[in-house]
Amino acid sequence: MSTKQKRFFLTEEEIPTQWYNIQADMVNKPLPPINPKTKEPLKPEDLFPIFAEELSRQELDQEHAWIDIPEEVRDMYKYYRSTPLVRAYGLEEALDTPAHIYFKNESVSPVGSHKLNSALAQAYYCKKQGVTNITTETGAGQWGAALSYAAKVFGLDAAVYQVKISYNQKPYRRSIMQTYGAQVTPSPSMSTRAGKDILTKDPNNQGSLGTAISEAIELAVSTPNCKYTLGSVLSHVTLHQSIIGLEAEKQMEKAGEYPDVVIGCFGGGSNFGGISFPFMRHNILEGKKTRFIAAEPASCPKLTRGVFQYDFGDVAGYTPLLPMYTLGHNFMPANIHAGGLRYHGAGVIVSQLLKDKLMEAVDIKQSESFKAGMLFAQAEGIIPAPESSHAIAATIREALKCKETGEEKVILFNLSGHGLIDMAAYDQFLSGSLQDFEVTDEDVAKNLSELEQII
C-alpha cells in the first residue's frame, strides 16, 4: 500500500467565512430574468412572494463578489466540513494513467450529498425572516432530504413534492425525509391546480422536476408564512455551493497542485458551479487556463443539444423567464436513475459561461456512467451516486487521454454524493437490464417548436 498522503482537510478556522459570487467578476453578465406578466427585468421584490428576501437579493446580485456566510450557517457547516479532498491513487492505478486525479468528497455530509450546503443557508434565511413553513420539490430525494433536515435544524415545517417516478423507485429517500419530519407528496398530485391539470391530460404522468416545482410554488404562494426553496439551477444556490470550490482551492494548495481540469456532473449546475467557479475566477482575473467540464446525461442534454433562449423553469410556467440553455420546459426526460440530472434547463450563470466558451460540456450515456461508478467503487471504496458517476465517467475519459499523450495533468472532480440509497439502480446494471436513452437534435427541435413563442 502507498504511504503517500491521500486526504487533505482544513482546520475549523480555515473553513471559508464568505461565499463567492462569480456574477460580480463575469465580463458578460447573465441576461436578466424576465417577469412574464410585465415583460420587465426582474427586481428582487418580484421574488419576495416566493423566496426569502435575502435569497431574492442574492439571486440577482451582480455586484458583490464575496458574501458573508452567517455565523449560524457556518456553525452548522462545521458538523461536516471541511469535506475531504482525496487524491484518487486507486483510480489512477486502475486506469494506468499519468494524470493526478483528485476528488472533493461531498458525500460525507449527514444527508449524503452537497445539497445540505444550500439547504442550511436557505432554511436559515427563511427562519430569520419569520417564515414558519417551507415547500420544495425533489427528484431522487437528495434535495428533499437535505431540506427536511435543514428545516428541522432551524425549527421550520417542510412540505416536499417528490417526482412520482422517484417516489416509487426510491422509497428509502421518502423515508429519510419523513424521518427528518417532513411531509412528502408524490408529484403530480391532486393537491394543487397545476398537479390536477397535468393528471387530467395525462393520468399516468410520472412527474419531473418541472411538475414538482410547479406544485411546490403553488403551495408556497397560497399558504401564509410559507416560502418556496429550490435545490439547484438558481444563482443563489450556486453561490452557497461555492463553499465546495473555495475549500478545494485551499486543499489543493496543501497538496501542492493546481487543477488543469475541473469536472462536475450537471443537473441544474449547483455542484458543478460550486466546485468550478472559485477556480474559474483565476481564469477570468489572472488568465489561468484551467478547463471546466460539465457532465450531463445523454438523455437530458440541455448543454450539448439544447438552445440558448428565455424559458420557464417549470412545466406550468409559474417561474420567471430565465435566459438559459434549455430543451424546453415541456421536455419529459427519460426515467434514468440519476434523478438529480433530470431537468430541462441550466442555470443562467452557467448558460452565459457556456455561451462565452469559458467552460465545456459533455454528455454521458447511462451505461457509461454506471461502468464508471463501478470502477470507482472498486478502486476507491466509495459507491457513488448515479449523478456523480457522470462526473467520474468524464474524468475517466480525460485520464485516458492523458494515458495516450503521456501528460501528467491534474484533474479535480466533485463527488456530489454517495449511492448507498441507489442500490436498486446498481442492481439493474449488475443484472444487465439497464437501458440507455438518447435524445437526438431532431427530438429537441421538435420539442422546442411545440413551445409557444414566449418571448
Ligand SMILES: *Cc1c(COP(=O)(O)O)cnc(C)c1O
Ligand atoms: C441534485 C444532485 C445533483 C444535480 O444537481 P446540481 O445542481 O446540478 O448539482 C448531482 N449530484 C447529486 C448527488 C445530487 O443530489
